Amino acid sequence: MDFLSRLLGGTYAPKKPSQRAAVHDPQARLARFKRTFNNVVDICNRPRNVDTDATQFEQLRTSLDRLVNLIREETRAPAPHLCLHYVASSQAYVVVGRAAAVSQNEAVVSSAVAVYAALIDSEEEDFLANAAFAKSLMRLITRVIDSGNVLVGVPTETAILEVLFTISAKIRLQPEILPVWFQTSSKPEQDDVFSDEKQRFVGATQKDDFPLCYLLIDRVHHEGRIGDFARTGLLYIFEATGRSLDLEEWVVSSDLSTLMASGLGALYSQLSRELSLLHPDAVLPAVLAMSDYSTTHPRATAESAFSERHRAHMATFLSYLAFWQDVFDHCRSADVRQTLLDHFQILFLQQLLYPSLLQSSDTDAGSSVAVLAYLTAILESLEYPDLVSMLLTYLLAIKEDALALPSAPTTPRSPTAIKRRQSLMSLATPKDSEDAAEPALFSLVDLLLNSVGSKNDQTAYAAFKLVSTIMERQKQFAFGSLLKVQRAGASLPSRTAGALELELEKYTELVAMLPGQTSVGGAYSGLADDVRFSIEAQVSLKAPTLGGAPDDDTSCIAYVLPSEDPLLLAMNARLRSFLTNSVDVNLALTQAVVSILSCTDLRLDGWLALSPSSYSFSDATATAARSWQSQLDQDERDTWAALQQAIFRPIWADAHVPLLYATIQAVVRDLEIVRAAVPNLEQLLAGRQNMLQAGSVVGPQSETPSPTGSPTQFLDILRPKPSGGLSRSSSVSSAERGRKAANSAPSPLSRGQAASPSLVRPTDTSADGLPSSRSIYQPPAPEAPSTTDVLMQKISFPTVNQRRPSVSGEQQVAESIASLNHVLTNIVVLQEFMLELVAILQVRAAVLGERELRYA
Structure with missing residues (x-):
């Protein structure tokens, strides 16, 4: 090329040094940095003029942004880093911070904060360990976001809080730099930091000692990234109190x-x-x-x-x-x-x-x-x-x-x-003790x-939800306060396997008395898995109990609920009016009852199960002696007698039935009023169950027989095995089983699902409940009432003035009125609740074993 240039008579121009070469030249980088910084100093030295302030602020912002780029470029370049050394030795950041604070311009402040952030990120010259750097940065941030003189937007404040968070993170990793950012001005062991009554109550405000901490705590309640940076940064500050006695004393007295x-x-x-x-x-x-x-x-x-x-x-x-x-x-x-x-x-x-x-x-x-x-x-x-x-x-x-x-x-x-x-x-x-x-x-x-x-349904609903939360999450605090429990002594008799079998049969018969011809096997399976998951969680993570640590003897349950417990009596009274209660109140009520009955530290005596102290047996339970029994010694005879006593069913006496059973039985008897008023109740209830299941994916129907068909057949799957009906050695956990059951066979009661537009009409079914030959496309008979009229008809129920309902008779004092539409939904809720009670009886016996029942 040189030869051709001379031949053609041209002049040779030497090649300019490439920009890449200038980047790798430390002296060239330093020269560019000094020129830009001197431009900042020149702008700051100009006299203020309202007409030219906007132009000067824009020039200043541009120069500061140029400094940020040069610092980050210097950080990525190979050593030596002369620009960073120049900033540290000349304290150029002081000029930047003072210029931004005096300008009170958000754009300039944002660029100045970016300069400080770039210096911190460089991790060179140990800026965070420099007292002058810390003082300059805190002075700028305090004047910007703490004095209120400068209005900054969310992006600028976020950038400032990110810088403060970075400093807190460095203090956490390098505790030795804490004295640079925190310097206490008082000695609690020498001076009385609580100089007046207000300080003794509130504490001493010492922002100058640790401005970083106060800037963070003022913004911990903010949303978004500002709050996240403030909260995390303050967590690091509190973590540092364990490594600095001065900071610990300062936080306590502040x-x-x-x-x-x-x-x-x-x-x-x-x-x-x-x-x-x-x-x-x-x-x-x-x-x-x-x-x-x-x-x-x-x-x-x-x-x-x-x-x-x-x-x-x-x-x-x-x-x-x-x-x-x-x-x-x-x-x-x-x-x-x-x-x-x-x-x-x-x-x-x-x-x-x-x-x-x-x-x-x-x-x-x-x-x-x-x-x-x-x-x-x-x-x-x-x-x-x-x-x-x-x-x-x-x-x-x-x-x-x-x-x-x-x-x-x-x-x-x-x-x-x-x-x-x-x-x-x-x-x-307070000064006056009476206040x-x-x-x-x-x-x-x-x-x-x-x-x-309360007569206010919302108040009752909120109360039941709180009871459920306490029992499910913090049950140890409910014993002796919310529930007036009593210690279960070692001499208290235990429930027997025969009594459990009788209780399951009685409750299942109540389920069978409910109207409706739908199978509940799938619903019961899902509920049983949910109950088992709750009970197994309590067994594996047993909570501390009232009056001391959990008993080492796991053969008995810690507490007994007395029959006069005020909370359960009040809940039982609400349960008596189940059919006319608000549906959301019934849902919260049943959840609260289930949370109490599922508590493994409580016995079910007298409430859900027969009280062992009231067991009585008929003479027919005594069996004739066998020839082989004469060969037994005394210990073996005693063991055989105890086994027989455990498997024999006690007498179900009306005077000693469980309180919940008596209440539910009275509610079920009230359904006779509905049957008398609504001849086609079975069909309407089936339609209501289908509407509540609408939108869910129904899996294969369970082969479990319906309790409405044969209670004794349904009992076959409920009878507990002596060794525990639910095996813990299964390869599938209870939580997984519960989810599978819920997905494959959903409960009739599914909250939040859309209602089906279809409803079985009375004229579409025959007297025996089977679909009639009449087409659904044919109009109903002229004399047949509309479905809406049927559902909106009012039904009156008697109310009683008794806490414990009588099995034989009730004292009527008033009437409760609800529409048939309302009663149908409550019947579905009642059916699911009764299945939960059956599941609690069975699963507790299966999981707790001899802690719950006596098998011999």
Whole structure:
């Protein structure tokens, strides 16, 4: 090419150095960086002019973005990194931070934060261990998002919180850099940090000591990435308290615990005081649509639990509650954890949550509903043992010495922590003792007992849901408070296998008395698997019990429910009016009853099963002596006599029938009123069951005979084996079996499924229940009433004024009225509930074995 250029008379131009060569040249990179940085300094030195500010801010933002690119380019390039060294030695970041803070322009602030983020990500020159760097960055962020002088958008604030999160993560990994970002200005062992009464209660506010921590805690309740960065960063700070005594003392004496507790209380206060649990028409489940369910609340001010506003507030509150639990999981300081618990108890539990419970009422259309619903949501979210124990022990008015729970070994608390707790407790105590409201006077137990028998269906529904939640998740706190249980002594007789066989037969006969000709074998199989899964989970993870640790002797069950237990009597009274109750109340009621009866620590005596103390046998049960019995010794004769006594059926005396059996029997007898008023009840009920099953995939029908056909045949699958009817050695777990059963043979009661548009008409069936030869396309006879008229007819039921219904007769005092449409749905619910009771009897005997029954 040089020869051709000379030949043609051209001039030779030397090749310019490539951009790639400049990138790899440290001196060239440094020169470019200095030019850009000097441009920033030049813009900052110009006088302010309102007319030219916009142009200067745009130039400044462009130069800062150029610095970010150069820093990241320097980080990727091979050493030496002269640009980073120049920034560290000249403290160029101070100029960048001051320029952004003075400008009060969001675009400039965003670019300046990007410069700091690029320097931190470079992991060169140890910027995070530089006190000048930390001071400059905290001054910028504090002036931007803490002073309120600069309005920044979500993207800019997110970028700032991401930088703070990165710093917290570095402190977690490199504890030695903590003194750079945290410097305490007081010594608790020398000075009184609580200089006045307010500080003794709230704590000392010391933002200058640890601005990073305060910036994070002010944003832990935010949604999106801002809240995620703040919560995770603060978790790392609390984790660092276990490695720094100065930070531990500072957190205990500061107002961080107060800010966290007051933040939780503020989010709880956002929740509406009046709450409506009524489903809107658009999302009304089919099981409620086919009843007398009303979607109109009598009080317009009550907020719907299905509204977007309520769901957003509830989600925010529960997420912050979950953050509290994360803090306890990450905190390594016992003093800090106990200080947080003290503030949770005083500021949230005693001064906010309990007063809302105390002031709730069933007459203002929703405040009791709201409190009960919020407590249910809280207990479903809480998992940290200390928080759960503190909450339920206080609200249920449980004496501390009555509940023995395993606790971690305690360590001596620091003088600052002790003084903090004493100040908190003393200042939270009212000056007048008469003004003090304690759960000993009115507890959650009292609220539940009042709500279970409430005339407001929503209140009763919320109460039953809370009872179910406590029994399913925290049953050990219900013993002695919610349920007035008694210790089962070693001398208390056990139920027998013969009695179980009799009980199964009696309950199955009740199932057979219900109208309807559909097979329940598939539904029962799924329910039995669900019950078994619940019981096996309790056996494998046995909870602590009232009065001490679980008994080593597993041959007996710990507690007996006395016949005068107030909660069960109130639930039983509600069960008596089952046919006219609201369908959602019946669903919650049956769930609560099943959760109590499925508890493996409770005996079923007198409630679901016959009480062993009332067993009596007829003379016909005595068998003639066999010739081989004369060859037995005394021990063998005693064993044979005990075996015979265990397998013999006791007499089913009306005076000693289980309470639930007597109540359900009375409800089933009330169906005779419906039979008399509706001749074609069987066909209408079959149609209702088909409508509730609409939309589900029905698998092959079970070969199990229907209880409506032959109770004794249906009993064959219910008889427990002496060694336990359900084998634990199966290769398929109970949870998998339950899912398969639910998928292959769904229950007649499927919530939320669409209703079938078809319904079996009375004229389409013959007298024996079989389809008639008449075509479904032919119009009905002129004299036949329409299906709508039939379903809307009102049926009256007598009500009784007795807690325990009599088998022989009942005292009528009033009438309850419901439509046939409503009664049909409740009959389907009742059928499923009765199958659950049968499943509980059988599965408990199969899983618990000799803990439940005596076989010899």
